[in-house]
Amino acid sequence: MFENLLTWLDSPQTLQAIVVTGSLLLFGIGFYGLLAYTRIIKILISLSIMESALFVFFLGLASDPHKTAPILGDLFKNFEKMNDPVPQAAILTAIVISLATMSLGISFAIEYYKRTGKNDIAQMDALGEKR
Amino acid sequence: MTGFITLFTLLSMSVVALFSLRQSNLTQSVVLFSGVGLGSVVLFFIFNAPDVALTEAVIGSGITAVVLLIGIRHMHKEPEIEEVMMENRRGIRRIAIALLVLLTLLLLGKTLLGALSVETSNAGQALLEHAMQAGAANAVTSVVTYFRGFDTLGEVAVLFLAATGVGLLLTVEKGEDAIYIEPNFILRIGSGFLFPLILLFGLYIIVHGHLSPGGGFQGGVVIAAAFLLLFLTRRRFGLSHKIVTILESGAGMAYVLLGLTGLWLMGLFLGNFLPHPAEKIGMLVSGGIIPIIYILIGIKVGSEISYVVEKLIKRSHDV
Numbered sequence: 001m002f003e004n005l006l007t008w009l010d011s012p013q014t015l016q017a018i019v020v021t022g023s024l025l026l027f028g029i030g031f032y033g034l035l036a037y038t039r040i041i042k043i044l045i046s047l048s049i050m051e052s053a054l055f056v057f058f059l060g061l062a063s064d065p066h067k068t069a070p071i072l073g074d075l076f077k078n079f080e081k082m083n084d085p086v087p088q089a090a091i092l093t094a095i096v097i098s099l100a101t102m103s104l105g106i107s108f109a110i111e112y113y114k115r116t117g118k119n120d121i122a123q124m125d126a127l128g129e130k131r
Numbered sequence: 132m133t134g135f136i137t138l139f140t141l142l143s144m145s146v147v148a149l150f151s152l153r154q155s156n157l158t159q160s161v162v163l164f165s166g167v168g169l170g171s172v173v174l175f176f177i178f179n180a181p182d183v184a185l186t187e188a189v190i191g192s193g194i195t196a197v198v199l200l201i202g203i204r205h206m207h208k209e210p211e212i213e214e215v216m217m218e219n220r221r222g223i224r225r226i227a228i229a230l231l232v233l234l235t236l237l238l239l240g241k242t243l244l245g246a247l248s249v250e251t252s253n254a255g256q257a258l259l260e261h262a263m264q265a266g267a268a269n270a271v272t273s274v275v276t277y278f279r280g281f282d283t284l285g286e287v288a289v290l291f292l293a294a295t296g297v298g299l300l301l302t303v304e305k306g307e308d309a310i311y312i313e314p315n316f317i318l319r320i321g322s323g324f325l326f327p328l329i330l331l332f333g334l335y336i337i338v339h340g341h342l343s344p345g346g347g348f349q350g351g352v353v354i355a356a357a358f359l360l361l362f363l364t365r366r367r368f369g370l371s372h373k374i375v376t377i378l379e380s381g382a383g384m385a386y387v388l389l390g391l392t393g394l395w396l397m398g399l400f401l402g403n404f405l406p407h408p409a410e411k412i413g414m415l416v417s418g419g420i421i422p423i424i425y426i427l428i429g430i431k432v433g434s435e436i437s438y439v440v441e442k443l444i445k446r447s448h449d450v
Contacts, residue, residue: 009134018134022141024236026167029145032229033152041157041203045164048195049148052171055187056141063178065133070259070270071181071343072412079262079270086258088180089274093286095186096348096432100293102195103439106202107300110443113206 010065019060026053038122040109044102051098055091062087136177144170161199168192181344182271185336189352194436197359201443204310266407267341267418275346276424280401283424284386287431291383294435301442309445314364322364329357337429341418347425351432358437362444370441375434382431389420389427 008014030053033046063083068076070085113119116126144167151163168191175184258270258278265273275283314322333353340346361368393402407419416422 006132006135009138010132011134015134015137018138018141021237022138022145024239025145025233026141026148028229028233028236029148029152031232032226033148035229036226037152039157041199041206042152042160044199044202045151045160048164048191049151049167052144052167052191055183056171056174059175059178059180059183060137063180065177065179067179069179069181069344070262072268079259082259082270083179084256084259085262085270085274086279088183088271089279091180091183092186092271092275092348093283095183095190097286097289099190099195099198099352099436100290103198103443104293104296104300106198107297107443110202110205110446111300119206 012064015065016061019057023053023057023060026050026056038120040119040121043121044105044109048098048102051094055094058087059091133177137174140170140173140177144174157203158200161196161203164199165192165196168195180271182269182346185344185349189349189356194352194356194440197356197440198443201310201440205443205446263409263412264407265403265418265421266409266412267421268413269341269343269346271344272341272346272421272425273418276341276421276428277401277403280390280424283428284390287383287386287428290432290435291379294439297439297442301446303446309366311363311366319364322360326357326361329360330354333357333429333433337426338415338422340425340429341422342413342415347428347430348432351429351434352436354429354433355436355440359440359444362441369445370437375438378430379434379438382427382434386424386427386431389424393420 009018027050030046030048030050033049034043037043037046067081067083070079070082070088072079076082109119112124116124118124147163147166147170151160151167154160154163168187171191172184172188175181175187258274261278262270262273265277267273267277333350333356335350336345336353337347337350340350358370390401393404394400396402396404401420401424403419403421405419405423407417407421411417
């Protein structure tokens with residue numbers, strides 16, 4: 001029974017279904033955080049969670065568990081039956097860029113806090129908005 | 132087993148993400164958030180992407196959490212109870228919207244699934260066939276530094292712009308506003324002992340980028356982490372602005388010059404003009420210009436991220 005369940009989970013279609021629904025669930029949680037919370041750190045965390053979900057979605061659909069990582073070694077002398085390296089390279093660069101944008105966002109938030117003492121978007125009224 | 136691990140990890144990532152958002156204490160929230168990054172490290176290993184897993188471990192769940200924690204330390208006002216209550220009330224009001232959005236996303240996922248029964252195409256399969264000619268054992272490195280080397284140049288430029296922005300924003304006119312707590316004996320001695328080891332590890336990751344998972348981006352961030360340790364434990368320690376400028380701009384210019392040399396000698400930008408025979412694959416000196424490019428990227432990323440971390444910690448004027 002349990003073995004059957006495991007083999008069913010391992011089939012490519014189920015795996016794809018798990019990746020798609022799971023990463024969309026994670027994306028939805030990040031989206032909820034983006035809407036529901038007002039402190040800047042929480043918003044940045046929500047954005048990062050959404051990014052993580054996107055990376056998992058992208059790589060999970062691009063990879064085939066029956067192929068190996070695209071790196072040659074003692075047992076792999078040729079680039080045959082290996083996973084596609086292009087999505088991996090794309091996601092690698094995306095992760096690095098996410099760090100850069102995150103630190104830029106944090107420094108904006110710090111500077112705003114040092115000038116106005118506010119770290120909550122519900123309280124920001126620098127442009128004369130009514131609260 | 133793959134399916135079970137994927138399902139379990141994704142579910143626990145979702146639970147941890149939800150808990151991280153529901154925390155009212157921001158520090159706990161960030162620590163839980165780095166757990167989400169840890170979950171995606173596991174997933175990337177399962178998806179046969181060790182390069183991405185290493186990057187996510189170093190950046191996604193490592194330095195990102197540190198950057199967020201530094202931000203919290205600077206914005207150290209504790210939220211008043213009333214604020215948190217208001218936040219939660221808004222949360223409850225918006226849960227309905229979020230649930231609706233989630234439902235739409237799930238429906239979208241279900242329709243996507245119908246379309247996905249066709250085989251996902253392999254844009255990189257053709258590149259993989261040519262990867263032998265690039266002469267690097269790690270195909271991801273070949274793609275990042277050689278086949279898509281021009282894009283990587285643009286990406287490094289984005290990193291440079293972000294570092295410039297951080298430097299521009301976090302400049303205090305007078306004095307400094309550093310995060311610093313007097314370290315105890317063990318931390319002070321231990322940081323001196325660990326600094327060269329972490330630096331060595333970063334250099335190892337950079338130099339072996341064309342042979343094994345890792346490379347300039349990951350190793351550069353590890354080097355920045357080594358400097359982070361020194362910023363936290365030594366009050367007077369600071370990067371020399373001159374050396375950082377020389378390293379950063381020198382590496383960037385060397386990258387462009389390498390590309391132009393390839394254009395001159397081989398007729399294409401970043402052409403591999405050094406010898407890179409296929410039988411030398413797996414040796415430390417192999418792959419022509421690929422390891423050189425990754426070392427340049429490592430120098431550039433290492434100096435940029437170290438600069439960003441120093442700026443975030445010190446907000447000082449003369450750096």
